Structure formats: structure tokens, C-alpha cells
Amino acid sequence: MKKLKLVMIGNGMAGVRTLEELLKIAPDLYDITVFGAEPHPNYNRILLSPVLAGEQTIAEIVLNPLAWYADNGITLHLGKTVTRIDRVRRIVHAADGTQAPYDRLLIATGSTPFMLPVPGKELAGVIGYRDIADTEAMIAAATKYRHAVVIGGGLLGLEAANGLMLRGMKVTVVHIAPWLMERQLDDVAGGLLRQSLVDRGLDFLIGAQTEALLGDGPDGTTGRVKAVRFKDGTEVPADLVVMAAGIRPNTALAEATGLHCQRGIVVTDTLQTVTDARIWAVGECAAHRGTAYGLVAPLFEQAKVCATHLAEFGIGRYLGSQVSTKLKVTGIDLFSAGDFMGGEGCDSIVLSDPQGGVYKKLVIKDDKLVGACLYGDTVDGSWYFKLLREGRSVSDIRDRLMFGESSLGDAGHQGQNRAAAMADADEVCGCNGVTKGAICKAIKDKGLFTLDDVRKHTKASASCGSCTGLVEQIIMATAGGDYSTAPRKKAMCGCTEHSHQDVREAIRKLKLLTIADTQRALSWRTPNGCSSCRPALNYYLISTWPKEAKDDPQSRYINERSHANIQKDGTYSVIPRMWGGETTAAELRRIADVVDKYKIPTVKVTGGQRIDLLGVKKEDLVDVWKDIGMPSGHAYAKALRTVKTCVGSEWCRFGTQDSTQLGKDLERALWRMYAPHKVKLAVSGCPRNCAESGIKDIGVIGVESGWELYVGGNGGIKTEAGQFFCKVRTAEEVMEVSGAFLQLYREEGWYLERTVHWIARVGLDSIKQRVLDDLANRKALWERLQFALDGEPDPWFEHEKASVDTRQFIPLVPV
Amino acid sequence: MSDWIQICRVDDIPVLGARRVRRPAGTDVAIFRTESDRVFALLDRCPHKGGPLSQGIVFGEHVACPLHNWAISLEDGQARAPDIGCATRFAVRVEGGAVSLLASELATLAVEEGADAAAALAAARKVIAIASA
Numbered sequence: 001m002k003k004l005k006l007v008m009i010g011n012g013m014a015g016v017r018t019l020e021e022l023l024k025i026a027p028d029l030y031d032i033t034v035f036g037a038e039p040h041p042n043y044n045r046i047l048l049s050p051v052l053a054g055e056q057t058i059a060e061i062v063l064n065p066l067a068w069y070a071d072n073g074i075t076l077h078l079g080k081t082v083t084r085i086d087r088v089r090r091i092v093h094a095a096d097g098t099q100a101p102y103d104r105l106l107i108a109t110g111s112t113p114f115m116l117p118v119p120g121k122e123l124a125g126v127i128g129y130r131d132i133a134d135t136e137a138m139i140a141a142a143t144k145y146r147h148a149v150v151i152g153g154g155l156l157g158l159e160a161a162n163g164l165m166l167r168g169m170k171v172t173v174v175h176i177a178p179w180l181m182e183r184q185l186d187d188v189a190g191g192l193l194r195q196s197l198v199d200r201g202l203d204f205l206i207g208a209q210t211e212a213l214l215g216d217g218p219d220g221t222t223g224r225v226k227a228v229r230f231k232d233g234t235e236v237p238a239d240l241v242v243m244a245a246g247i248r249p250n251t252a253l254a255e256a257t258g259l260h261c262q263r264g265i266v267v268t269d270t271l272q273t274v275t276d277a278r279i280w281a282v283g284e285c286a287a288h289r290g291t292a293y294g295l296v297a298p299l300f301e302q303a304k305v306c307a308t309h310l311a312e313f314g315i316g317r318y319l320g321s322q323v324s325t326k327l328k329v330t331g332i333d334l335f336s337a338g339d340f341m342g343g344e345g346c347d348s349i350v351l352s353d354p355q356g357g358v359y360k361k362l363v364i365k366d367d368k369l370v371g372a373c374l375y376g377d378t379v380d381g382s383w384y385f386k387l388l389r390e391g392r393s394v395s396d397i398r399d400r401l402m403f404g405e406s407s408l409g410d411a412g413h414q415g416q417n418r419a420a421a422m423a424d425a426d427e428v429c430g431c432n433g434v435t436k437g438a439i440c441k442a443i444k445d446k447g448l449f450t451l452d453d454v455r456k457h458t459k460a461s462a463s464c465g466s467c468t469g470l471v472e473q474i475i476m477a478t479a480g481g482d483y484s485t486a487p488r489k490k491a492m493c494g495c496t497e498h499s500h501q502d503v504r505e506a507i508r509k510l511k512l513l514t515i516a517d518t519q520r521a522l523s524w525r526t527p528n529g530c531s532s533c534r535p536a537l538n539y540y541l542i543s544t545w546p547k548e549a550k551d552d553p554q555s556r557y558i559n560e561r562s563h564a565n566i567q568k569d570g571t572y573s574v575i576p577r578m579w580g581g582e583t584t585a586a587e588l589r590r591i592a593d594v595v596d597k598y599k600i601p602t603v604k605v606t607g608g609q610r611i612d613l614l615g616v617k618k619e620d621l622v623d624v625w626k627d628i629g630m631p632s633g634h635a636y637a638k639a640l641r642t643v644k645t646c647v648g649s650e651w652c653r654f655g656t657q658d659s660t661q662l663g664k665d666l667e668r669a670l671w672r673m674y675a676p677h678k679v680k681l682a683v684s685g686c687p688r689n690c691a692e693s694g695i696k697d698i699g700v701i702g703v704e705s706g707w708e709l710y711v712g713g714n715g716g717i718k719t720e721a722g723q724f725f726c727k728v729r730t731a732e733e734v735m736e737v738s739g740a741f742l743q744l745y746r747e748e749g750w751y752l753e754r755t756v757h758w759i760a761r762v763g764l765d766s767i768k769q770r771v772l773d774d775l776a777n778r779k780a781l782w783e784r785l786q787f788a789l790d791g792e793p794d795p796w797f798e799h800e801k802a803s804v805d806t807r808q809f810i811p812l813v814p815v
Numbered sequence: 816m817s818d819w820i821q822i823c824r825v826d827d828i829p830v831l832g833a834r835r836v837r838r839p840a841g842t843d844v845a846i847f848r849t850e851s852d853r854v855f856a857l858l859d860r861c862p863h864k865g866g867p868l869s870q871g872i873v874f875g876e877h878v879a880c881p882l883h884n885w886a887i888s889l890e891d892g893q894a895r896a897p898d899i900g901c902a903t904r905f906a907v908r909v910e911g912g913a914v915s916l917l918a919s920e921l922a923t924l925a926v927e928e929g930a931d932a933a934a935a936l937a938a939a940r941k942v943i944a945i946a947s948a
Contacts, residue, residue, distance in 0.1 A: 446897070457897045528831060528850050531872040531879030531886070554831040558870040558881040566881050570867040805829055811837040812827070812846075814820050814921060 003031045006310065007092050007102035009082045009253065011036025013045060014283025014299040015108025016064055021307030023072055029311060032074045033100045035092065039079040040132055041066050044479070046296060048135050052163030058132060063447060075100075085257040087276060104278050104310060107254060107265060111247040111284040111294070116151060120213030125225040126241045129160045138242065142167035145239030149173075149228050151210060153180040157244030158193075161202055164240070172203040172236050174210060174228065184336045188352065189359050189375040196332060196357065205236070213241055249285045249292045264292035269317035271306040282306050288320060295323050297450050315525055316497065324385050333473075335381035338371035338388045339363055346370065349402050362402060367395045379469040380404035382451075393763045396723065405469075405718075419473035428474070429467045431717075434460035436474060443478045451475065493532040495524050500536065500750035507540050513549045515541065529555075536751035539638070539674065543746050546788035553803050559636035562808060563795045564621055572621060573614045576630035577671065580645045580663035580683075581609030587630060594627045607715075608642035608680060610635065622809050625796040631671070632796040638752075639674045640681070643667040644692065648685030648702065657702025659685035662731045666700075669735060670742065672792040673785070676749035676758070679742065694721050697755040698738050703727075707734050711741060712756040712764075720756045723764055726772050740771045740781035747784075819908050819915040825852060826912065833869040833878070835859055836916065841926030844905055845869035846914060847889050849876055854914050855889035856907045858925045862887075862900025 006022075008015050011034050019032060036042075040062070047061040069076045077098055084093040085105070092100045113128025115121050125141065127134050141148070142164055150161040153175030161171045173180075179190030180197075194204055209231040217223035229235045249264040259275045260266045264287025266274050271286065273279045282302045284294055293299055298321035305318040324337030342348045342363040351360045356376070362384065363371035368391055372384040383405040387394060394401055422428070424437030442448060442457045454471055455462040461471045491497050498506070503522065512518045515537045519529060529537065534555035541549035553561045564572035578587070591611060595603055602614040610633055616624055625632070635641055645663030649655035663683040673679070682691040683700040693699025695715040699722045701708045706729040713722030725741070728734055744767060749758040759767060770777050795802035828834050828848035836844040836856075845859040845868045853876070859869045866882030877886045877895065886895035892902035903925040908915045 526875055528874055530874045530877075531884060534872060534874065554829055554873070557872065562870070566867075566870060568864070568866075568882065570865075570870070805832070807827065807829070807834065808832075811835045811843065812823050813837050814822055814916070814918070 004029060004103040005101055006030035006032045006104050006106065007100050008032065008034045008106040008108060009085075009092065010108035010110055010283070010285070011038065011042055011076075011078070012108060012110045012283065013042065013063070013296060014110070014303055015106060016042040017300050017303035018106060018108070018282050018306050018310070019072075019074070020064075021304050022310050025307065025313065026311035027072075030104075032072070033077070033102075034069070034074055035077045035080050035082050035094060035098075035100070037079070037081040038131055038133070041069065041076075041078070043132065045131070046479075048129075048132070049159035049163055052135050052138055052160065053166045054163075058135075082253060085253065087257060087279075090278070102278070104280070106306070106310070107259075107273075107279060107281040107285060108283045109250040109253060109285045111292075112250045113243055114246040114248050115243050116210060116245055118210055118212055120215060120221065120225065121243075123213055123215045123221075123225040123241075124223065125239060126213060126243065128243050129156055130247070134242075138164060138240065139167065141240040142169050146170055147172075147237040148240040148242065149236060149238040150242045150244055151228075152244035152246065153177070153204070153206075154183065154244065154246070155181060156247075157242070158197065160242050160244055162197070162200075164242075165201055169240070170203075171201075172205060172238075173197075174205045174208050174230075176207065176209055178207060180204075180206075181334075184340075184373075185334070185375070186341055186361060186373050188350075189334070189336075189361070189373050192354065192357065192359055192375050193332065193334065205230070208232075213238070247284070247294065249287065251285055254281070254285070261287070263287045263290065269305075269319065270309045271302055271318060272309065280306055280310065288318060291320065293321065293323070297321065298323060300450065322389055324381065333374075333376055333378040335374040335378040335384075336372065337381070337385050338369075339365075340371035340373035342371065349398075351402050360402060364394065364398070367393045367398075369394050369401070379473070382468045382472050390761070392760055396760070396764060419470045419477065422470075428470050429458075429460040429462075432459040432462065434458050439471060439474050440478050443475060447479075449475070449479050492536065493530055495519075495526040495529050495533050496522060498522050503537070504540055504544070504748075504750070507544050511545070513541065513545055515552055515555055531557075535560075539676065539751050543674065543788075551803050553805055560638070561805075562618065562621065563632060563636060563802075563804065564616065564618075565636040567614065569615075571615045571617055573612055573635075574616050574621070574624055574628070575606065575610045575612050575633035575635035576628050577633040577667075578610055578630070579667050580643055580660050582645075582660065582664065583611075587628075590628055590630075594624055597627065598624055600624075606635070606642075608635075609644050610642060619809055619811065622799075622806065631794050634671065637674065638677050639672070640667070640670045640679045642680055643670075644680070644682040644696070646684050646690035648683075652685060654688060655685035655702070656704050657685050657707065658731075659683040659691065659700075659702055662700065662702075662707075662734060663691075665731065666735060666738060669739065669786075670789070672794070673742065673746070673789055675742065675746050676751050677754045679745075679755070681738070695719065696722060698722075698725075698741065700734055700738075706730070709734065709737060711767075712759040714754055714756045716754075723759070725764075725768070736778065736782050737771060739785045740778040741767065743781040743785035743788075744771060746788075818918040820918040820921070821913050821915045822846065823914050824912050825854060825909060825914055828854065828914070831873045833871070833873060835867075835869045836921075838921050838926070840922075841924075843867075843869070844916065844921065845878075846907065846916075847873055847878060849873065849889070853889075854907050854909050856905035856916055857887070857889065857892050858903035858905070860902065860925075861885055862892075862894060862902050863898065868902060 042064040044061045044063050050056040080094040080098055082092055083095045090102050113130050127137050148164045148169040148171045150157045150173045153173050161173045165171045179187045180193050211231045212229045213225050214220045214227045215223040216226040225241050227235045228238045251261045251265055254265045255261050259273050265281040265285055267281050267286045267288055271280050271282050273281055283299050302318050305316045308316045346363050346365045349362045358376035361373045369387045374381055422436045426436050428436050439458055439460050448454050461468045492500050518537055535557055538552050538555040542551050558566050564574055598620045600613045604612045606612050643663045643666045645660045648659035679697045681698045682693040682696040684691040684693045685702045693701050695713040699710040699713050708727045709725040710722030711725045714720040745755055793801035795804050799806050833845050833847045843859040844856055846856045848854050859867050861868055861880040863885050866880040868878050870881040871878040876889045879886055885898050887902050892904045894900040905920050906917050
């Protein structure tokens with residue numbers, strides 16, 4: 001079959017990334033031709049500043065060497081500017097007469113620097129700051145000349161000024177706004193930034209309005225630039241003027257071709273131009289929902305979506321991105337996101353330590369974080385950005401918000417907050433044992449740009465995420481990623497574009513009863529999902545439609561399929577249930593006999609007051625369960641695990657309530673309860689709290705006049721103290737409130753979301769209202785839970801009823 | 816000539832599931848069944864940390880290792896990028912609903928890993944014994 005012809009105009013990062021994504025999924029669909037106006041293959045434009053500063057070379061920032069184009073059969077026209085697109089005959093014309101016919105056309109012309117419309121802008125020595133040629137011109141000027149003026153005190157201007165200064169020039173930054181980087185920083189942070197740059201040797205003219213650039217020719221309007229004159233009549237000497245007053249989408253060609261442009265080439269969610277269905281546009285030249293993005297991460301997202309449509313898969317839509325800013329001037333840490341200025345209806349929390357060079361401002365509106373501006377210490381930037389994006393209520397953590405995520409008890413990176421201060425051998429990610437050196441190496445060798453890329457390749461910050469800030473700092477320093485970003489809506493997994501919330505709602509609304517029906521109704525992209533979405537779907541179905549939806553063991557993780565915990569060597573652990581942590585001599589004897597009979601290597605007491613038998617062979621599981629003769633402890637499941645108790649008033653001289661009895665009653669009422677994640681309870685008989693009720697999903701504490709309930713506690717990666725929920729008089733009320741709370745969690749929680757995170761997402765007040773204030777609703781919830789649990793089997797004994805496929809325990813033996 | 820040996824019926828393997836095949840020497844072999852009843856066989860050992868692939872979740876024509884969620888292709892045993900590694904493949908024949916493996920492969924393929932380790936251990940013990948004597 002004859003291949004289709006794809007022509008790409010522009011040879012920059014967004015366009016080439018689109019080709020890379022396309023070649024990955026449809027390598028043989030197109031004959032590809034690329035026109036690049038620059039004489040270079042695709043390089044990392046973000047790293048021009050380090051090249052200017054002398055920290056890297058041009059060869060080091062090339063992303064796709066010429067061999068890459070050749071290997072992929074791409075016809076590459078370097079140094080050829082496209083001047084005309086003939087949309088009727090579908091032919092692209094370049095200035096030198098080169099022609100290329102197309103079936104589909106991809107425009108990725110990027111942007112051009114905005115040149116201030118002042119007299120003298122045509123003089124020699126006046127340049128923008130956009131490409132390798134500009135950078136080389138600056139490097140050359142620095143060897144011959146003394147004075148440089150940079151017009152524009154934004155991100156790009158400051159990087160240019162910093163680089164020129166490091167190359168020995170005397171640099172003045174001219175900035176018309178009242179403070180530097182006014183679109184990313186507030187006045188205080190802008191002032192701190194200026195002071196720190198002044199200390200390094202830069203000069204600033206803030207609020208100065210440029211009137212003209214003067215040349216060294218006889219009448220001052222010709223030759224090479226020699227000075228900049230301002231509206232107030234003053235002049236500063238300048239042998240080089242860099243215009244860094246912003247960029248404009250490069251749409252000249254598109255406009256001449258008759259494509260609809262408004263602040264960029266207007267594209268739909270599939271990156272197709274609205275004018276011509278054969279033409280796509282990605283990158284800085286494209287305007288999506290009114291926004292032309294200038295940062296690399298959103299552009300790469302566009303590339304991915306565009307590639308799937310060019311590949312004729314027709315899946316995926318680009319829905320826009322939220323962006324935050326970081327500055328990559330070495331040694332200055334800066335972060336901002338959202339509405340960091342504040343204003344009407346907003347509160348600001350500010351920490352200011354000018355001497356220590358730290359300034360942080362958080363802007364809060366309606367109990368939500370809406371903006372952040374950090375100077376000097378940015379390690380919590382990604383956490384603030386996450387809060388901002390999720391729009392969760394911060395009322396419960398407001399008093400600790402300023403002190404960062406670590407104040408909420410995260411662990412795993414030894415309290416480090418400056419990646420630059422870490423050695424290559426230092427561990428960044430404690431969960432997966434990834435060192436700083438390993439991350440740097442992966443970024444360089446594999447050409448990674450985004451947090452997601454780094455997570456995929458190194459697993460750093462892919463587990464608990466508490467080192468995300470450090471990893472982002474490393475990406476910034478190594479690859480020059482000057483952003484962090486995320487899609488507005490997080491898809492459940494790669495199989496779908498729908499979020500967990502979308503899927504839960506669809507299952508309820510459409511009364512979906514099987515995984516296959518759900519995947520069909522929601523247009524899953526894969527034939528039968530993946531190891532991430534199938535367990536979630538299975539849980540959503542059985543929790544939404546108990547007694548109707550059928551459990552699918554093949555969609556459960558092995559632990560819930562074999563009803564034991566898999567260990568690193570492929571053996572299993574077995575934890576029998578001991579109600580409320582109480583056992584008997586007969587049970588202990590049976591356990592001891594089983595340990596001997598099946599030669600179980602390790603016996604250990606767990607944190608939840610149970611006995612763990614480790615190293616059981618899979619073939620022995622069914623017999624071990626039978627011989628122990630105790631119910632399943634569900635220590636392997638996303639389900640009710642344990643109710644931990646203290647001895648309470650029955651024995652303890654301080655005990656005020658019978659905590660052991662209540663714990664046993666709770667456990668008997670709630671066992672076999674599957675949930676979005678594991679659920680642990682504790683009951684203490686007095687405020688001395690020996691059962692550690694403060695770090696449980698539900699913690700109950702007996703007091704003289706009744707019981708106090710705490711919810712959302714968690715002793716895991718981030719220690720979370722439970723929040724006070726209510727106080728009740730009787731044990732019956734404890735049961736009903738606990739049951740109703742857990743049922744709401746079961747119905748609303750996203751798979752693998754612990755109670756603490758569910759509460760953070762929906763708000764404790766909303767839960768209190770539905771469980772405590774609305775008595776009828778509380779009863780209804782409690783009844784729904786009892787209905788769901790009624791008659792549920794014990795998987796250790798009722799194999800058939802619990803859909804346990806016992807064939808798994810018997811290995812096949814060839815005869 | 817060929818030495819196919821019948822292992823089980825296709826129906827003995829759960830859809831989107833697996834069974835383990837025990838052999839006289841060497842690690843078990845895992846046989847998998849996809850949604851469309853294709854059957855594949857791999858050494859029951861993830862190339863990453865040795866997890867038993869037979870215990871993983873089967874999706875499409877991949878299995879997710881139960882230990883660290885590496886996705887291994889059932890077709891060729893390769894780990895899905897960016898992870899790198901390959902699980903040993905075994906030939907499978909399905910005829911009239913019966914699943915067969917090659918006796919010669921069962922007897923020889925990837926059996927030496929365990930044997931080598933055992934031999935090395937024995938040798939090391941001998942050296943220690945001599946040294947301490």
C-alpha cells in the first residue's frame with residue numbers, strides 16, 4: 001500500500017516529539033518530510049540559557065541527531081524556510097524552491113520574540129533571544145564588547161542577563177513593570193530576586209521606558225547599537241541589546257494560508273486546526289481554548305494527543321494544562337503558581353525572612369489554596385501545586401500549611417529539601433532506593449523531561465511521592481524543565497480517559513454490573529483493561545451493587561485471589577483472625593501444631609495484635625487454613641483488617657470502658673468488608689489510649705461519660721493523626737456511626753484511597769453532615785452496609801461461595 | 816520426532832489466568848490463558864526479582880508480575896519498556912482443547928539456574944571447610 005505523506009513545518013521540540021510519539025504507535029503509516037528554518041537538528045531550547053552561561057555546549061543539548069532522522073526515513077530540509085502552503089493542491093513551498101506534497105500537514109512553527117517597536121530596532125547588535133543563532137551572537141558579542149542591555153525582566157530576560165554577565169559583560173536589565181517577573185512573582189519576592197541579582201553584579205532600571213536605540217553611525221540611526229535612550233532623556237551605553245519582552249506565536253505563514261488565528265493557530269481538543277481538517281498544529285504556535293502554551297510539558301501532552309490522531313487511532317483529547325513556574329538561574333530557587341497576588345476575598349499567609357533569603361506566600365480563598373509564591377525554599381512547590389490543582393479544602397491543615405508537607409509527617413528522604421546540596425550517592429527516594437546520581441543519569445541518558453517520565457524510568461517518587469519536590473528540582477537542574485504541570489483531570493490509567501469519579505458515577509447511573517460492560521460503556525481503549533484498572537473496576541462494581549455484581553477473582557491482585565499475602569520469595573503469609581486481638585490456649589496450640597506440621601519458618605506478632613505465619617507454600621494454604629480452624633484475618637485484602645483493643649475496664653485499673661468487648665463486637669460486625677483500601681480500627685478503654693486509636697481509620701477512646709470517635713488516622717508513610725469526629729454515649733451508637741462512616745467511604749472512596757485522603761477530598765464537614773447530622777441517612781448507610789455484609793462467606797472455608805478457584809493451589813504435573 | 820507432552824485442557828486454566836507446571840528439576844513453568852483462549856508458557860520467574868508470574872494479573876497479552884508490577888509480554892517474555900528483561904519462553908501447542916509443552920524443553924530449558932546456584936554453594940562450603948580445617 002502506498003504510504004500517506006506527512007509534512008511538518010518547524011523542527012522544534014513540540015513538533016519532533018509529535019513525530020516520536022507517532023513513530024512509536026504507527027511507524028509505517030507515513031512518508032515524513034520535515035522543514036526546519038534553522039540549520040540544526042532538533043535541540044533542547046530550554047537549555048540555551050545554560051549554553052549562554054557556559055555550563056553546557058550546543059552539542060550537548062541536541063535531542064535528535066541527524067542520524068535519528070535518517071534511521072526513521074524522514075526527509076529533512078534544514079535551513080529552508082517555508083513561505084507558502086498551497087492548500088488546494090496540498091503542496092508546501094520553501095523559499096529556495098523546494099516543494100513537498102502532503103496528505104496531512106503538521107504546523108509547529110513555535111514562536112518569535114516580540115521586538116519592541118522603537119527607532120533603532122534594526123541596528124546591528126539588536127537581537128531577540130530565541131535560538132542557537134541568537135545565543136551564538138550573544139556569546140560572540142561578549143568576547144568583543146563591554147556593555148549589554150537586556151530589555152525585559154521576565155524569565156527569559158533574566159536568564160539572558162545572567163548568562164551575559166557570566167561571560168564578562170556589564171549588564172543592565174531594563175524592566176517597565178514595578179518589579180521583576182511581575183507575571184510570576186509578587187512585589188516582595190520580586191524585590192528579593194532583584195537584590196540577589198544585584199549582589200551578583202547585575203544592574204537594573206525598573207520602570208524605565210525605552211524610547212530609542214542609538215547607532216554609532218553619523219546620525220545615530222545607522223551602524224551598530226551604542227546606547228539605549230529612555231523617555232526621561234537618560235541614556236545607558238549598550239554594545240548589545242537583547243529584546244526579551246515576550247514572545248508571540250509564529251502564525252505569519254498560517255495566516256497567509258487562511259487558517260483561523262487568534263493568539264495562535266486555533267485548534268480543537270484533537271489539535272486539528274478549525275479551518276482545515278488536513279492540518280494540525282502543536283506547540284507554541286497553537287492556540288487551544290484561547291491559550292498558547294510556552295512551557296514544554298503541556299506541549300508534550302499536545303504532542304501525544306496529536307500523534308494518536310495522526311496515527312488514525314482517534315483517541316485522546318487535550319483538555320488544557322495548569323502550569324506553574326520555576327526559574328533556572330543557578331542558585332536561585334523560585335516557584336509560583338495560580339493567583340499568587342491575592343486580592344478581594346482572598347487571605348494571604350506570609351513567611352518573610354529577608355536576611356535568610358526566604359519568602360513564602362500562600363493565597364487562600366474560600367478555604368482553598370488558590371496561589372503560591374515561593375522564594376529561596378521551593379521544596380514544597382509541587383505539594384502546593386497539587387493542593388491548588390485538586391482544589392481541596394485546606395481548612396483542616398491551614399495552621400500547618402506554611403510549614404510544608406513535612407510538617408504533616410512525611411518521611412523517607414531524611415528531611416532533605418535542597419537537591420543541589422545532595423551528593424550523587426544520596427538517596428532521594430527512600431521507597432524505591434533511588435539515588436540522586438541515578439536520577440541524573442536517567443535524565444541525561446534517556447532524554448527525560450517530565451516528572452512522569454522520571455517516575456516511569458527510575459521509580460523515584462513513584463510510590464509515596466514525598467520526594468516529588470526534590471525530584472522536580474533535579475529535573476530542573478539537569479534537563480532544564482522550567483515547569484511542572486498536570487492534566488486538569490487525572491485519568492484512572494492509560495486504558496481510559498475517565499477519572500475514578502467518572503467511572504464510579506457511570507457504574508451507579510447506568511447500573512453496570514460487569515467489568516466488560518463498564519469498559520464497553522466507557523469506551524475503554526484496551527481489550528480487557530490492565531493490572532491497575534481491573535481491580536478498581538471490580539471493587540466499584542461489588543461495592544455499588546452488592547449481591548448483584550459478581551466478584552471477578554481474575555481481576556483481583558494475587559493476595560485477594562489466594563487469600564494470603566505473597567512474599568518476596570513467592571511463598572505466602574497466613575494471619576488468622578483473633579477477634580479484638582484476643583485468643584485462647586486451644587487456638588495457640590492449633591497454631592503451634594500447624595507451624596510444626598507444615599515446617600513454617602517464621603512466626604511473628606503483628607502491629608494489629610495478630611499472629612503472622614510467614615513462608616507458607618502455596619500448595620499448603622488450604623490445609624493450613626483448615627488445620628488452624630480460625631476465620632480468615634483478611635490481612636491480605638483491601639478490607640477490614642483488625643480492630644485493635646486494650647484490655648479495658650475488665651482488667652485495667654485505669655479502664656473506664658469495656659474496650660475489648662466493643663472491639664470484638666465491632667470486628668464481628670465489620671469483618672469481610674471490602675473497601676477502597678485497607679481499614680484498621682482500634683478501641684481504647686481510657687484516654688491513655690494504649691490501642692493507639694489516634695492513628696486508625698476509626699479510633700475509639702472510652703471516657704467516663706461514653707466514647708469519643710476519631711477518623712482518618714493513619715500510621716503509614718505519612719503519619720496522620722485522626723480527626724475528632726463525635727462523642728456518643730453508648731456502644732450501640734459507636735457501632736452505628738462507625739458503620740455509616742465506613743459505608744460512605746465504601747460508596748465514595750476511590751480505589752486505593754485511604755480514609756484520610758477521602759476525607760481530605762470531600763471534606764470532613766460534608767461527612768459529618770451526612771453521618772452525624774442526618775440521622776435518617778446514618779441509619780440508611782448502616783443498613784446498606786449490613787445488607788452488603790449479610791451472608792458474605794469466609795474465603796478460607798467457603799471456597800465456592802467466595803469464588804476461590806482452588807485449582808490455583810495444585811500445580812500441574814506432566815505425566 | 817517431536818516430543819509434545821500433554822499438560823492439561825485449556826479449560827483447566829482460568830480465563831485471564833494461569834496455572835503452574837511443576838517439573839522434576841528447575842523452576843516451575845507458568846501457562847497463561849488470554850481472553851481469546853490463546854495459551855502461552857513462560858518460566859515462572861520475573862526477570863526483575865524472580866517473582867512468580869503465574870500469580871500475576873493477566874491483561875491483553877501481558878501479565879503483571881505480582882511483586883513489582885512489571886508488565887511481561889506473554890508472546891515473547893520481554894518486559895514492557897522502560898523496564899528491561901526477558902522471561903524464558905516455552906513452546907506451546909493447543910490441539911482439540913489439549914495443551915501440550917515440549918518434554919525436551921521442560922527437561923532442559925532454564926533448569927541450570929537453580930542447579931548452578933546449588934553447585935556454587937556446595938563448592939563454597941567445601942572451600943570454607945578446607946580453610947577452617
